[in-house]
Amino acid sequence: xxxxxLFTRYQHTYTAWRAHRADCxxxxxxxxxxxxxxxxxxxxxxxxxxxxxxxxxxxxR
Numbered sequence: 001x002x003x004x005x006l007f008t009r010y011q012h013t014y015t016a017w018r019a020h021r022a023d024c025x026x027x028x029x030x031x032x033x034x035x036x037x038x039x040x041x042x043x044x045x046x047x048x049x050x051x052x053x054x055x056x057x058x059x060x061r
Contacts, residue, residue, distance in 0.1 A: 006053065010046040017043050 017039045021027045027036035 006050055010050045013039065013043045013046050
């Protein structure tokens with residue numbers, strides 16, 4: 001899994017979301033600014049794809 005592009009994109013998006021959220025009051029409060037909403041939606045999509053792949057391969061995470 002060292003060269004897993006989906007996993008890498010998922011982790012980079014998570015890092016970007018955390019960094020954005022740390023400096024964005026609306027996102028910390030759960031209302032989400034436009035940029036934060038895009039990051040959060042992208043993170044959720046990548047997470048769903050990644051977890052679906054893991055489950056389809058018989059793994060658990």
